[in-house]
Amino acid sequence: MKKYHVVVIGGGGTGAAIAYDLVKRGFNATVLDRGELTSGTTGRHHGQLHCGARYAVGDREIARECMEETNTLRKIASESLESNYGLFVALNDEDEAFAPTFINACLESGIPAEKVPRKQALLMEPKLSEKIGTVVQVPDGTIDAWRLPLQFFAGAQQGGAVIRPFCPVTGIDIEGGRAVAVRIRDLIQRQDERIEADLIVNATGAWAPQITKFAGIDIPITPAPGTMLAVRKRLCNMVISHLHPSGDGDIIVPQRGLSIIGTTQYKTDDPDDIKVPREDVDFLYRCADEMVPEFSKQPFHAAWIAARPLAGKSESIEDGRGLSRDFVCVNHGEHDDVQGLMSVIGGKATVLRAMAEKTVDAVCHELGVQEPCTTTETPLPSHRQYYRKGAK
Amino acid sequence: MSTQERNFRILRGGGPSGSPAEFQSYSLELNEHATVLDALEWIRVEQAPDLMYRHSCHHGSCGTCGMTVNGKPKLACLTKVEDLAAGDIKLEPLVGMEPLGDLAVSPVPLMSAYPANSGYIRESEVNKDAARPEVVDRFERFENCIECGLCMAACPVGDEFQGPAVLAALNRELAKTPERRAEILHAAGRPDGVYRCERALECSRVCPTAVYPAKHIMELRKELEKESGAE
Numbered sequence: 001m002k003k004y005h006v007v008v009i010g011g012g013g014t015g016a017a018i019a020y021d022l023v024k025r026g027f028n029a030t031v032l033d034r035g036e037l038t039s040g041t042t043g044r045h046h047g048q049l050h051c052g053a054r055y056a057v058g059d060r061e062i063a064r065e066c067m068e069e070t071n072t073l074r075k076i077a078s079e080s081l082e083s084n085y086g087l088f089v090a091l092n093d094e095d096e097a098f099a100p101t102f103i104n105a106c107l108e109s110g111i112p113a114e115k116v117p118r119k120q121a122l123l124m125e126p127k128l129s130e131k132i133g134t135v136v137q138v139p140d141g142t143i144d145a146w147r148l149p150l151q152f153f154a155g156a157q158q159g160g161a162v163i164r165p166f167c168p169v170t171g172i173d174i175e176g177g178r179a180v181a182v183r184i185r186d187l188i189q190r191q192d193e194r195i196e197a198d199l200i201v202n203a204t205g206a207w208a209p210q211i212t213k214f215a216g217i218d219i220p221i222t223p224a225p226g227t228m229l230a231v232r233k234r235l236c237n238m239v240i241s242h243l244h245p246s247g248d249g250d251i252i253v254p255q256r257g258l259s260i261i262g263t264t265q266y267k268t269d270d271p272d273d274i275k276v277p278r279e280d281v282d283f284l285y286r287c288a289d290e291m292v293p294e295f296s297k298q299p300f301h302a303a304w305i306a307a308r309p310l311a312g313k314s315e316s317i318e319d320g321r322g323l324s325r326d327f328v329c330v331n332h333g334e335h336d337d338v339q340g341l342m343s344v345i346g347g348k349a350t351v352l353r354a355m356a357e358k359t360v361d362a363v364c365h366e367l368g369v370q371e372p373c374t375t376t377e378t379p380l381p382s383h384r385q386y387y388r389k390g391a392k
Numbered sequence: 393m394s395t396q397e398r399n400f401r402i403l404r405g406g407g408p409s410g411s412p413a414e415f416q417s418y419s420l421e422l423n424e425h426a427t428v429l430d431a432l433e434w435i436r437v438e439q440a441p442d443l444m445y446r447h448s449c450h451h452g453s454c455g456t457c458g459m460t461v462n463g464k465p466k467l468a469c470l471t472k473v474e475d476l477a478a479g480d481i482k483l484e485p486l487v488g489m490e491p492l493g494d495l496a497v498s499p500v501p502l503m504s505a506y507p508a509n510s511g512y513i514r515e516s517e518v519n520k521d522a523a524r525p526e527v528v529d530r531f532e533r534f535e536n537c538i539e540c541g542l543c544m545a546a547c548p549v550g551d552e553f554q555g556p557a558v559l560a561a562l563n564r565e566l567a568k569t570p571e572r573r574a575e576i577l578h579a580a581g582r583p584d585g586v587y588r589c590e591r592a593l594e595c596s597r598v599c600p601t602a603v604y605p606a607k608h609i610m611e612l613r614k615e616l617e618k619e620s621g622a623e
């Protein structure tokens with residue numbers, strides 16, 4: 001097979017997993033990020049390993065994929081996960097009425113949801129509110145938002161991928177209706193460069209429209225930032241979620257010595273122009289206390305914000321909550337008459353590997369390559385491997 | 393919300409491009425919650441699109457945003473601007489890493505020094521006697537050390553020293569895998585190991601996640617003494 005060169009724009013979790021899958025299938029791959037790796041949305045996400053329970057009522061397929069990917073990540077990247085399961089807790093009558101629907105949807109999606117007697121739940125997580133009713137145990141967990149992608153980058157690098165942080169893409173060269181090269185500014189070497197590509201994958205998440213614009217393509221994406229709040233004490237070992245149809249401030253993720261409540265959701269125009277709205281902090285404290293009453297008594301650690309890319313133009317989105325969190329892979333050759341360019345947007349950090357598999361399937365199809373995906377079995381190298389002397 | 397104008401003096405340039413490193417000033421209005429990282433983000437967006445610095449999690453978990461703030465190693469994301477002394481705020485890259493230019497560094501020196509087969513997961517110390525789901529053998533969590541390198545930067549012992557973070561990791565490995573005792577103590581007792589420590593305790597002071605590397609170094613010394621006493 002000819003060694004095709006695929007340029008991946010965006011060094012978040014999605015770009016990391018795509019690069020790893022590409023080299024495993026015999027491609028040459030280059031990853032470009034404008035800043036440090038995972039300095040976009042990936043590094044700042046809530047850190048929940050989603051088993052899919054949160055999505056099951058709305059979309060069984062997404063839930064099923066989350067469950068499968070949770071199991072796969074536990075096999076290939078266990079060092080970047082705290083695998084302690086999670087509890088969904090009912091807090092009022094409405095939640096109690098919702099519980100059977102929830103459990104049913106989980107089971108139908110292949111998620112081993114299990115009712116836990118209230119007393120037993122309090123023995124598992126003694127800091128839970130005395131006011132909890134029905135409790136359902138699911139295989140959730142915690143992700144290290146930086147180290148999980150780094151494991152994929154380490155694997156990609158081992159397979160020969162060239163990974164270049166601090167190289168913002170500044171243009172795309174189109175020749176005869178085909179994207180043939182990207183223009184970058186290498187901030188480290190302080191020089192401009194042109195990199196030829198057989199195919200370009202745009203994995204810049206909430207920044208995706210800025211990249212397609214270089215190819216004259218307008219894709220409707222609305223950045224939707226959400227706030228997270230961490231206190232300096234680990235109050236639980238398991239992920240604690242409010243058992244209700246999903247809303248704001250309904251998940252507490254423990255991580256290291258921290259407890260983190262999230263999140264909220266807004267719409268904005270510019271994914272770089274986001275600031276934590278202070279009212280979010282009070283709101284999140286209140287939500288957390290409903291599940292774990294000691295939460296707001298702990299020392300404040302940090303409040304931060306990250307932007308989701310939602311499909312659709314801002315005016316046509318109410319608050320975005322109802323929109324699917326699934327990901328889309330757009331082949332611009334089919335949609336916009338620019339060959340050789342694809343955009344991959346959305347999804348979740350939990351399903352980064354599956355998104356990469358689907359994307360690289362599409363890349364293979366486009367370039368006429370027949371290589372199966374092999375990223376589900378082999379454990380990834382340690383995150384530190386990426387930075388070991390001589391690893392490059 | 394009250395805001396205040398602050399002036400940052402940032403060391404620009406340096407690194408492999410060979411461009412001379414020099415301070416440049418940037419002023420901006422900041423509210424009382426703003427961190428040094430927030431300020432850098434806004435400086436980049438509004439005034440200096442080419443400004444290089446590392447960041448990822450924005451909450452003290454990834455360890456990428458270490459830099460020298462007014463002469464001291466700190467995490468930009470956990471340092472509130474309001475808590476810094478009045479006057480200019482001086483930002484320089486973290487000492488002990490490979491400079492890439494501006495405030496960005498490569499953590500290769502630190503990451504390469506960690507013992508190759510050390511894990512990143514440990515048993516959780518929280519609610520130790522708690523009941524667990526049947527499928528969960530033990531509640532686990534990530535290690536405290538976020539590999540930020542602040543301790544290396546603060547440590548007064550010069551080169552030829554594995555450094556506080558790496559020695560702390562060795563002691564954690566000893567606790568987790570006692571069967572590797574001989575190998576671990578050998579690494580800790582090397583000329584670049586625990587005996588180079590001058591007990592300045594700077595590492596424990598700057599560590600943002602309470603690893604207390606100095607305590608780990610003392611523990612390793614004790615273990616080494618036990619070994620030599622047994623001989």
Ligand SMILES: Cc1cc2nc3c(=O)[nH]c(=O)nc-3n(C[C@H](O)[C@H](O)[C@H](O)COP(=O)(O)OP(=O)(O)OC[C@H]3O[C@@H](n4cnc5c(N)ncnc54)[C@H](O)[C@@H]3O)c2cc1C
Pocket residue numbers: 009010011012013014015032033034035036037038039040041042043044045046047048049050167168169170203204205206207210211224225226227262263305306307308345346347348349350351
């Ligand atoms: C508030 C919030 C909470 C979340 N919580 C969770 C959770 O708990 N669990 C979960 O599984 N998922 C969660 N997610 C979803 C998850 O964060 C995203 O799905 C995932 O991080 C997306 O990764 P990405 O690589 O596609 O995008 P990004 O991480 O945003 O990567 C895009 C990259 O492109 C780069 N870029 C931009 N412009 C350019 C350019 N011109 N040239 C080169 N590079 C460029 C950026 O620097 C960035 O690094 C959450 C999302 C949000 C917003």
Ligand code: SF4
Pocket residue numbers: 536537538539540541542543544556557560595598599600601602603604605
């Ligand atoms: S021991 Fe503390 S200061 Fe040193 S690298 Fe680890 S987290 Fe940073």
Ligand code: FES
Pocket residue numbers: 446447448449450451452453454455456457458467468469470
């Ligand atoms: S950005 Fe992660 S530690 Fe500061």
